[in-house]
Amino acid sequence: MPIDVTVVHKIASLARLKIEPKDEERYARELDAILGYVAQLQELDVTNIEPTSQVTEGAPPPLRTDEVCAFGEREEALGQAPDRDGDYFTVPQVV
Amino acid sequence: MSADGILASAEAIAADVASGKRSAVEVVTSFLAQADRTADTLRTYLHRMPEAALETAAAIDRRRAAKESLGPLAGVPIAIKDNICVRGVPTTCGSRILERYCPPYDAHVIERLRAADAVIVGKTNCDEFAMGSSTENSAYAVTRNPWDPERVPGGSSGGSAATVAACEAPLSLGSDTGGSVRQPAAFCGVYGLKPTYGAVSRYGLVAFASSLDQIGPFARTARDTALVQSAICGRDARDMTSRAEATPIDLNDLERPVAGLTIGVPRAILDEAGDALAPSIRAALTSAASAFERAGATLIDVALPHARYAIATYYLIAPAEASSNLARYDGVRYGVRRGDGDLRAMYEATRGAGFGREVTRRILLGTYALSAGYYDAFYLRAQKVRTLIRQDFLEALGRCDAILMPVTPTPAFPIGEKADDPLAMYLSDIFSIPASLAGVPGLSFPATFDATGLPIGLQLVGRPFDERTILRVARAYEREHDAASRVPPLAAAGGGAP
Amino acid sequence: MTKSGAAGNAARDRYEAVIGLEVHAQLKTKTKIFCACSTSFGASANTQVCPLCLGLPGVLPVLNGRAVEFAVMTGLAVGATIHPRSVFARKNYFYPDLPKGYQISQYDRPLCEGGGVAIRTAEGPKVIGLVRIHLEEDAGKSLHPEGREGVSTTRVDLNRAGVPLIEIVSEPELRTGEEAYQYLTKLKQILIYLDVCDGNMEEGSLRCDANVSVRPRGQAEFGTKTEIKNLNSFRYVEKAIAYEIDRQIALLESGGRVVQETLLWDSARGVAETMRSKEEAHDYRYFPEPDLLPLDLDAAWIERLRASLPELPDALRARLVRAHGIPDYDAEVLTETRALAAYYEETAARSGHPKLASNWIMTEVNAVRNKIGGSIETFPIRADRLGDLVGMVAAGRVSGKIGKQLFEKMLTDPEGPEALVQKHGLLPIDDDAALRALAREVLAANPGPTAEFRAGKEKTFAYLVGQAMKQSRGRAHPEKLQAALRAVLAEESS
Ligand SMILES: [Mg+2]
Numbered sequence A: 001m002p003i004d005v006t007v008v009h010k011i012a013s014l015a016r017l018k019i020e021p022k023d024e025e026r027y028a029r030e031l032d033a034i035l036g037y038v039a040q041l042q043e044l045d046v047t048n049i050e051p052t053s054q055v056t057e058g059a060p061p062p063l064r065t066d067e068v069c070a071f072g073e074r075e076e077a078l079g080q081a082p083d084r085d086g087d088y089f090t091v092p093q094v095v
Numbered sequence B: 001m002s003a004d005g006i007l008a009s010a011e012a013i014a015a016d017v018a019s020g021k022r023s024a025v026e027v028v029t030s031f032l033a034q035a036d037r038t039a040d041t042l043r044t045y046l047h048r049m050p051e052a053a054l055e056t057a058a059a060i061d062r063r064r065a066a067k068e069s070l071g072p073l074a075g076v077p078i079a080i081k082d083n084i085c086v087r088g089v090p091t092t093c094g095s096r097i098l099e100r101y102c103p104p105y106d107a108h109v110i111e112r113l114r115a116a117d118a119v120i121v122g123k124t125n126c127d128e129f130a131m132g133s134s135t136e137n138s139a140y141a142v143t144r145n146p147w148d149p150e151r152v153p154g155g156s157s158g159g160s161a162a163t164v165a166a167c168e169a170p171l172s173l174g175s176d177t178g179g180s181v182r183q184p185a186a187f188c189g190v191y192g193l194k195p196t197y198g199a200v201s202r203y204g205l206v207a208f209a210s211s212l213d214q215i216g217p218f219a220r221t222a223r224d225t226a227l228v229q230s231a232i233c234g235r236d237a238r239d240m241t242s243r244a245e246a247t248p249i250d251l252n253d254l255e256r257p258v259a260g261l262t263i264g265v266p267r268a269i270l271d272e273a274g275d276a277l278a279p280s281i282r283a284a285l286t287s288a289a290s291a292f293e294r295a296g297a298t299l300i301d302v303a304l305p306h307a308r309y310a311i312a313t314y315y316l317i318a319p320a321e322a323s324s325n326l327a328r329y330d331g332v333r334y335g336v337r338r339g340d341g342d343l344r345a346m347y348e349a350t351r352g353a354g355f356g357r358e359v360t361r362r363i364l365l366g367t368y369a370l371s372a373g374y375y376d377a378f379y380l381r382a383q384k385v386r387t388l389i390r391q392d393f394l395e396a397l398g399r400c401d402a403i404l405m406p407v408t409p410t411p412a413f414p415i416g417e418k419a420d421d422p423l424a425m426y427l428s429d430i431f432s433i434p435a436s437l438a439g440v441p442g443l444s445f446p447a448t449f450d451a452t453g454l455p456i457g458l459q460l461v462g463r464p465f466d467e468r469t470i471l472r473v474a475r476a477y478e479r480e481h482d483a484a485s486r487v488p489p490l491a492a493a494g495g496g497a498p
Numbered sequence C: 001m002t003k004s005g006a007a008g009n010a011a012r013d014r015y016e017a018v019i020g021l022e023v024h025a026q027l028k029t030k031t032k033i034f035c036a037c038s039t040s041f042g043a044s045a046n047t048q049v050c051p052l053c054l055g056l057p058g059v060l061p062v063l064n065g066r067a068v069e070f071a072v073m074t075g076l077a078v079g080a081t082i083h084p085r086s087v088f089a090r091k092n093y094f095y096p097d098l099p100k101g102y103q104i105s106q107y108d109r110p111l112c113e114g115g116g117v118a119i120r121t122a123e124g125p126k127v128i129g130l131v132r133i134h135l136e137e138d139a140g141k142s143l144h145p146e147g148r149e150g151v152s153t154t155r156v157d158l159n160r161a162g163v164p165l166i167e168i169v170s171e172p173e174l175r176t177g178e179e180a181y182q183y184l185t186k187l188k189q190i191l192i193y194l195d196v197c198d199g200n201m202e203e204g205s206l207r208c209d210a211n212v213s214v215r216p217r218g219q220a221e222f223g224t225k226t227e228i229k230n231l232n233s234f235r236y237v238e239k240a241i242a243y244e245i246d247r248q249i250a251l252l253e254s255g256g257r258v259v260q261e262t263l264l265w266d267s268a269r270g271v272a273e274t275m276r277s278k279e280e281a282h283d284y285r286y287f288p289e290p291d292l293l294p295l296d297l298d299a300a301w302i303e304r305l306r307a308s309l310p311e312l313p314d315a316l317r318a319r320l321v322r323a324h325g326i327p328d329y330d331a332e333v334l335t336e337t338r339a340l341a342a343y344y345e346e347t348a349a350r351s352g353h354p355k356l357a358s359n360w361i362m363t364e365v366n367a368v369r370n371k372i373g374g375s376i377e378t379f380p381i382r383a384d385r386l387g388d389l390v391g392m393v394a395a396g397r398v399s400g401k402i403g404k405q406l407f408e409k410m411l412t413d414p415e416g417p418e419a420l421v422q423k424h425g426l427l428p429i430d431d432d433a434a435l436r437a438l439a440r441e442v443l444a445a446n447p448g449p450t451a452e453f454r455a456g457k458e459k460t461f462a463y464l465v466g467q468a469m470k471q472s473r474g475r476a477h478p479e480k481l482q483a484a485l486r487a488v489l490a491e492e493s494s
């Protein structure tokens, strides 16, 4: 399945990325080349091979105890927001 | 300030500060002065912190005067890659989308460094969100290689590697997802360690690919590398993937000879690389192997049959995780917001303009790899191949104590050379990515220089949580060769801007 | 309401509805599922937040052990299989109240699978199977402007972001809105018995989405389903399902096709309508959460939890029937909550009359609770006091009527019934001399009716008894009072 502008447009939309039409073509070419390269994985027989999503082994760490610890630098954190209404974050209305 | 001052090892500096031979302020001042001379040319930093550094140094000096005991990195300047959170200090990850972002907390490694009395001097340039191999993908600056300013320092931790190479700081931290510490270390002629996955807490490291990301140190000696690693490693309750198996390294262990150790060399990989592997690097590898053999190590051939699939595997797994990790940059709670109109328009404008080309490309790639209908063929298959790659390493490391291999196929390449060919850029990570996928530690150590004077680094890959052995092997080589004692001309004392 | 619906009764009989519910229950932990922020309800906006639940760069989730415990307890209570290994996954989508751009949930390897919830239906008992129970984090809250002119921003409060939830997915085995109501009631009861969820729908600690489809009776394949959201009470769930079943049948009967879509229930108008927003096809791009390890549970730990589970509603009900000989219906009412059952058991034991104790709680106590609201824990009359009262009535120490008076007084007076009887002079009057004195008084005060009675109007006697009883404020012993009245009437006429 070759990557064309339509596919790029679709995944860009899924990823919430605005891409100029001329760039869509370029990304389509680049992604097509990369996916062409990674297609070599299809030549391997991976039957009965477990996937590795993490390499961590051994005893799992203890889970967190359920004790409240309030974050002290709240204003420092909220102050990073590009737009606020009092204590609320604000965003343009969801249409 | 003498060149000796900025050429001194972190270990020596800490000893001097602790004994009162030099003050921390004096030490910090000398490195700040060096950075004043070279940092603008090299563009190593995105944010320098001279006042804060001098304040910290003065506090250390006061504590010494009060006869308080000091930490193992007392008064030693350290530079921090800009994807590691330092409270109240801009942390942009080289991205426009975080242009004004200051984290309200310190990363685990920063807490540890402060506890060790290290002095943070600034935030170093990097490829945007650590995605790249040249530091050309930073939204703010292109960092230059101190050995040849027309060449890249490597990436993504290019600023951290270059600042240590140029003696602007004796130490720095970078992060390595597919080679981002080891490759710039090799390009810049310094030590760079990618610890075992889980050896260092990722708390406070801005995520790129969570199952691969590790923070690691840059230094100019093997012992300094071990010193930093010892300060930052170990279990942290804030990172469930951090492990107690990671314990501090006894520097005396590094002085033990390599006699009796077995070192594996993956001949097939080197053969397969053919012309893509620069003769200078092939020669350096052969020469290092013989040196180890002469020192009493046993050399064996090891097979890593699936390593050739590492790049394909990596460029599915890493972008997939990245596409999710970077979803939080939406212009709502922090960062730069763009666009007007409805919510969706705001999202798309903010993210469209906030991310650079490489980041956008990888988000697209990762979104595609995870999307319905492609998951099994791409992401899941890549995870299975990852299993095979990890098995290869664990089997090989069952037969030897360390694997000796290249870090990169070539020395530092010219700025702009691969900027327009993402696949070519990706392929240059062929030797660093396999150990990342396997989760095992990899150390880039300065081996020698090529005929044009560019540094050549080699890689030692070790068993999980056995950083000490690869550092010990590198230390043995260092005792004989000490390639890192050479200083780039532009960084040498008295040298002006190139 | 379906009686007057769009589909006729005959058409309705030709179809069968297939309903599955997805319930999100907030676990009663002190802290969020992946950070140490408080979960308490009603705090002012964005006060219970930290770098993690704000989705700041660089922070990592750390799993709350208590949340796991609560989820496993729920699984055990409904007879689900608890998987020794489950895996957290990221569900990726963009929304302002989802700070990381993904929800950490469980996907292909949930914590619990199978199990069921027993309900009572018109056709008898029925077990509704469960597909799964998994752990996940809640999102924050988006406050949308309500059509105000010139206002175009949505406000976001992340206090709720990261609150632990379990999602309980039923098999599509429910057939009516009423069954759905029963299922939810039972599920909530179990959660409350386990003390893992407070079951408060107003505060959003229990939420429900319904999947509804219809098919011609006898057909094995499912019809096209719709999902109904915004169901803020169990009654709305019931109504919305009935509404949607009816709509789908009418649509099919008129030759139309059901479209797979998400509907929002409008409780004010009693209709379910298509969500306005243009939904793009969901592609959540699930993948295993790399920041969390697979959740490995120790078999011995699970068994310890199983052994320490509290008695559940069904078992408790059976035990009440067995131990106290009360009807199953009574036991059902009395096991509404564990506290009510405990209240009953104490009352029954103290009174020595289990069935009478049950009657008093089901009528008097529950009537007051319905009026003033509130749980049995806050009921003003202690169980031992109510037991004493029931015992007094049972022993005939006070009449039922006086008993009710005492009950009223006990609602505001913390003293025991015996003390109140003394305090208010409520002891029964059964002394013959006193009753005769009372009779004389009443006859003197009612010369007319007395004359009528004497003139042979027997009916008037009841009136005179009533007047005498009233005069005694209900304390007079009924039979003895009648005897006294007749005696006085007889002696005066002689
Ligand atoms: Mg859910």
Ligand SMILES: [Zn+2]
Residues within 6 Å of the ligand: C032, C035, C036, C037, C048, C049, C050, C051, C052, C053, C054, C162
């Ligand atoms: Zn929090």
